Amino acid sequence: LVWDQEVAGSNPAAPIFTEDDGVGNNMSETWTVLRLLTWCREYFTGKGIDTPRLDAEVLLASVLGVDRVGLYLRFDQPASADELQRFRELVRRRANREPVAHLVGTKEFYGVSFLADARALVPRPETETLVEYILAALPADALTFADVGVGGGCVALTLLKQRPAWRAVAVDVSPDALALAQANAERLGVTERVRFVHGSLLDGVTEDLAAVVSNPPYVPSAECDTAAPEVAHDPRVAIDGGPDGLEVIRPLVDQAATKLPAGGLLALEIGAGQDQAVLALLERDGRYERGEVRRDLAGIARVIGARKKES
Numbered sequence: 519l520v521w522d523q524e525v526a527g528s529n530p531a532a533p534i535f536t537e538d539d540g541v542g543n544n545m546s547e548t549w550t551v552l553r554l555l556t557w558c559r560e561y562f563t564g565k566g567i568d569t570p571r572l573d574a575e576v577l578l579a580s581v582l583g584v585d586r587v588g589l590y591l592r593f594d595q596p597a598s599a600d601e602l603q604r605f606r607e608l609v610r611r612r613a614n615r616e617p618v619a620h621l622v623g624t625k626e627f628y629g630v631s632f633l634a635d636a637r638a639l640v641p642r643p644e645t646e647t648l649v650e651y652i653l654a655a656l657p658a659d660a661l662t663f664a665d666v667g668v669g670g671g672c673v674a675l676t677l678l679k680q681r682p683a684w685r686a687v688a689v690d691v692s693p694d695a696l697a698l699a700q701a702n703a704e705r706l707g708v709t710e711r712v713r714f715v716h717g718s719l720l721d722g723v724t725e726d727l728a729a730v731v732s733n734p735p736y737v738p739s740a741e742c743d744t745a746a747p748e749v750a751h752d753p754r755v756a757i758d759g760g761p762d763g764l765e766v767i768r769p770l771v772d773q774a775a776t777k778l779p780a781g782g783l784l785a786l787e788i789g790a791g792q793d794q795a796v797l798a799l800l801e802r803d804g805r806y807e808r809g810e811v812r813r814d815l816a817g818i819a820r821v822i823g824a825r826k827k828e829s
Contacts, residue, residue: 575589582601617751645672645787648731648785655823672702674688694753695756785823
């Protein structure tokens with residue numbers, strides 16, 4: 519199977535399946551599921567994509583309308599002309615580094631499928647560390663928390679699914695992100711337990727809160743332009759944390775101290791190497807107890823939690 523140069527260039531409608539793969543193979547043979555997966559994995563590897571096998575499986579499963587396990591039950595199934603055409607287009611777009619989640623319209627997070635598109639940050643596996651920390655740090659009893667920068671809703675809505683007695687206030691500066699979060703809340707059946715607020719930080723939050731949680735933008739501005747190509751498809755407002763990456767975290771720490779009761783929890787996802795700077799912010803002026811640091815599966819300090827001190 520050959521990638522026609524025109525496909526990656528000026529003519530995205532050009533065929534990618536040609537009669538000769540350049541090494542003598544007859545390309546008019548039937549394209550089975552297994553053959554497509556094998557070729558796509560090798561092609562994505564050559565393009566420097568980090569997870570070539572996974573991406574190939576997710577894209578082909580989407581085209582065939584099955585889950586990834588279903589692919590392994592259909593290895594010998596031939597793809598139709600329509601399926602080849604649709605798969606070709608997804609492969610072309612992935613080779614141009616569009617996120618897989620945007621191509622298939624969903625992303626799994628904490629075992630739940632979320633709608634995902636360019637309106638909000640694509641959920642990352644490392645953010646599950648934030649969810650796990652919050653679930654362990656707070657009681658399962660009835661309480662209300664605020665999720666600042668809710669994006670597509672993966673953190674807040676996962677917490678609501680895990681804790682049926684909890685309620686959430688979901689805040690974001692982007693109306694598009696809030697619309698996506700609302701769609702996900704409806705999809706997951708938790709709409710009645712969340713209030714959506716279009717605003718900055720905690721300005722529009724009036725509820726009594728037990729916790730403030732956030733996966734804020736924390737990538738330093740200079741690094742946004744040199745990040746992985748897929749990051750360019752995320753909204754800039756969801757990733758750019760200003761010159762030092764703390765432009766949103768700094769005022770959020772201050773506001774949370776005024777909104778939380780004694781013992782209330784502030785839990786933040788942070789960027790690599792930011793733990794000491796964020797701990798210093800929390801310990802300034804004696805507003806919080808000493809912060810806790812949690813590392814993700816890669817060993818990176820990813821989450822910091824701290825409780826509001828008694829007055």
